[in-house]
Every structure is written in C-alpha cells, then in structure tokens.
Amino acid sequence: MQVPETFDYERASNIDDAIALLERHGDEARLIAGGHSLLPMMKLRLAFPEVLIDINDVPDLDHIRIDGDEIAIGAMVRHAAILDSALLAEHYPIFRDAERVIADPLVRNRGTIGGSFCQADPAEDLSAVGAALGGSVVVRSSSGSRTVPMREFHEGPYETKVGDAEILTEVRFPIRNATGSAYEKVERRVGDWAVAAAGAFVQLDGDMIADAGIGLAAVGADHFIVPDAEAALRGKPAIRESFEEAAQLCHDQCSPVTDQRGPEDYKRHLARELVLRALTRATARARGEES
Template sequence: MQLPAHFEYQRARSVEHALALLSRHGPEARLIAGGHSLIPMMKLRLAQPELLIDINEVPELGGIEITEDEIRIGALVRHTQLLDCAEVGRSAPMLHDAERVIADPLVRNRGTVGGSVCQADPSEDLSGAFSALRAVADIAGPAGERTVPMRGFFHGPYQTAVGPDELLLRLRVPLPAPGLRTGSAYRKVSRRAGDWAVGAAGAAVTLAPDGTVAEVGIGLTALGAREFVATEAEDLLRGQRPTPEAIDAAGRAAAQHCEPVADQRGPVEYKRHLAGELTRRVLRDALARAGGR
C-alpha cells in the first residue's frame, strides 16, 4: 500500500489567507486543488510537504469571464467547466480541442486548469495551447500581483515562474480585434485514448484583410520545444500568404528546431516527424476555421 508521509492540512478562505499560510510555513507547504499530480507524488514519497493548503473554496480563483478583449480563466476552473463553456469554444476552439483529449472524465471533472499549467509537465496539453494563444498568467504573492506571459512562464520541466510563496490567480487569453478572421486548432497523438501525448501541436492564426497571416502562434507538446513554442515556424509564416508551400515550410522548421528525447513513447526521429506533420495539420485546421482556405 502506498501511503504519503505525515502532513498537516488547512483550508484557505481567500487568496490573502493562502498567501499568509505559504509565507508562514515556507517551502514545506504546498497548495492543493484537484490533486491529480500532487497526491500520486506524495504516495510515492517524491513529494513530502509538511502542510497541504486546500484552495478549493477560494472564490477569487474560480469562474470564466469573456470580454471584448480577452478570456479570463480562473486557476480553479475545472477542465470540464472550460470544455462546457460554449463561448470559449467559439472564441478559442483550440482550448476545447485540447480539453477533449486530456485524460478521462474523472480527471477532467476534478482537475483544474491552473494545476495543469503549474505542474509544467512536458507532455501536458494545455501548456502548448495557452502558449500558442499567447495567454498571460496573473500571479499573486507577498509583493502584490504581477503578470507573466505564458511564453515566459515555463522555466523548464516541472518549473514555472510561480514562486514558492506565490499562487496563480488566472490565465488570460487575448482575443483579436473585431472583424479579423481568426481560427485555432489542436491535435494530439497518444498511444491510447486519455494517455499522455507522444506529441501534440496547436496553432492559432489571425488573417489580415488582404489574406496574409497577421499573427500566428504554434505550440508543441512533448516534443522538446522551448517554452512549448515553435518560434521559427511562426516567423516563417507571419506576413506571408498561407499557401501549401508556406505551411510545409513551417512544418519543416518546427521539426528542425524542436529537441525531443527518446523514451518509451518513441525515438527522436519519429517525434521530429510528428512535430512537422502535426504542425502542418493544425495550421490547416486553424486556417479552415478562420475561413482562410
């Protein structure tokens, strides 16, 4: 039987209360919401916090709000809540694409969006999606609130910009100006349904009135892309017409500049192939949704 080491438990009533508990107990305290990553680590004694701070009842961390300029997603929003929000599906369909392939209904019902991105697992689906969408993270700490772009949020596997005395408040996804054609999409290859990704990609495309690519974001998951982003592929497309040749070149750039590692899910060359092929496919999907093809 796998049992965690002894720990204390406290329920935070507000963001301020949670921050006070983190400050008082230092690095030996950990926040818990869904617990799908932390609890298994505790059972294996890979994590042995002295205090668990339950933030499930902190009201400031919940809810989805959509304005003319952005989508605001509270850190405590469950995967199922995000998937069930029709307006999110219309404004950022990539997020629904990604949510549909995360684990299983049990995990999606309990797991949180904030917990997923803060875990920063290289194979985690939402990290690549939010990076492609150029989302930003609002973080609270002893010095107040600060905002970090998702493209600066990930500091490496299982490492983020959120300090040990801070917590993630929300993620904000910018929306294009009214009148511009935009589309996004996400695709994943896994060994079986609900499994971690062998490789995945997401793309968000905004077209200028003349049909050229005004802005593009390409995220790669489990494929060794720095900060989950295929920057070189984006640079090739921006300002260009999204022709089949341009899309193919972007796929080659994504494959060339990622640094996958061989593991039980596949060798390096196979993962590079996935990076290129998935990039091409999600770009075509995003353009179709934008009405650009």
C-alpha cells in the same frame, strides 16, 4: 494501496489566507487544487510535502469571462468547464480540441487550468495551448498581483515564474478577429500523456497570414514554442506550402527525447505532421470552413 508519507493539511478560505499559509509554512508546503498530479506523486513517494494547502474553497477563481479585450480564466477553472465553455469554443476552439484529449472525465472534473500551468509538465496540453495563443498569466503574492507574459511563464520542465508564497490566479488571452485555432495530439491510449502534440493559432488578413502561434507539447520545445516557425508564417499566404515550411522548422528545432512513447525521430516527425495538421485546421476555422 499506495499511501503517501504523513503530511499536515490546511484549508484556505480565501486567496489572502492561502498566501498567508504559504508564507507561514515555507517551501515545504504545496498548494493542492485538483490534485491529479501532486497526489499520484505523493502516493508513489516521489513527492513528500510537509503541508498541503487546499485552495478548493478559495472563491472568485472559477470564472471564464470577457474582461475588456481579453478572455480571463480563473486558476480554479476545471478542465471540464473549459471543455464545456461556449465562450472559449467561439473564440478559441483549440481549448475544446485539447480538452477532449486531456486525461479522462474523472480527471477533467477535478484538474484545474492553474494546476496544469503550474505543474509545468513538458507534455502538458494546456501549456501548449497557452503557448500557441500567447496572452498572460496573473500571479499574486502578499505584495499584490503581477502579470507575466505567457511565453515567459514556463522556465523549464516543472519550473515556472511562480515564486514562493505566490499563487497563479488567472490566465488571460487576447480576443482577436479573423482567427482560427486547433490542437492535434497523438497518444498511445486515451488518457495517456502526449507522445507529441501541437496547437496552432492563425489570424488571417484576406488570404495572408497576419499572425500565427504554435505550441508544442512533449517534444522538448523551449517554452513550448518554436519562434522561427511562427515568424516564417507571418505575412505568408495561408496555403499548404507555408504550413509545411513552418512544420519543417518545428521538426528541425524541437528537441524530443527517446522514451517508451517513441524514439526521437518519430517525435520529430510528429511535430511536423501535427503542426501541419493543426495549422491546416486552424486556417479552415479562420475561414469559417470548419467549426
């Protein structure tokens, strides 16, 4: 049995309570939601927070709903709920694609979107989905809420814009017409972190690409994105040659590192291959040719 070091445990009853507890315990405290990243690190004694603040009782953070011209997802929404959401599947099937390959049902039943974003693992799938779609993240502190653009939220591996005594409360994505989205991932085994993964979002104007977003996981893309690749797509015809150009830019501009999941050249190859596949499928969905 692997056991963590001793720690204190607090259970927050609402969001203000959670923020107050964070303020009281300082930077030795960690929020715990699903716990599927933090607890393994604690059990391996790689992380040793002095206090855990459990936010599983905090109400009003588990919604997936339309709010104005955006879809709002509460921070405590579990992966399983994202996978099951008809609303998300209708507007952004990329969520369903990604959730099908995130971990396993046990983890998906506990892990949350807020936890995924805040863990900021460079191989994390929902962060790549968020990067592809754009949108924003709502962060709250005792002085109120602020909104951070999605693509500025991640500052680097395991680093985000969430400061001390702040809590991510909601993730928001704009609703747009004539769009398609898709997610492609290669893993060594079901439940493993991505060797590489790519999410794509495409908005069409007739046969032309009006807008596009690409999110890359596990290949060392800053903020999970390659802006040049997206720029190369805008205004281009939605055909294979356009996708190949963008995919090649992803191949050239990402910075994967060699590890036991694969060497750098293979991961670059995957960046290209998976971006190509994701753009192709996203476009087919935008055209209604695929669900």
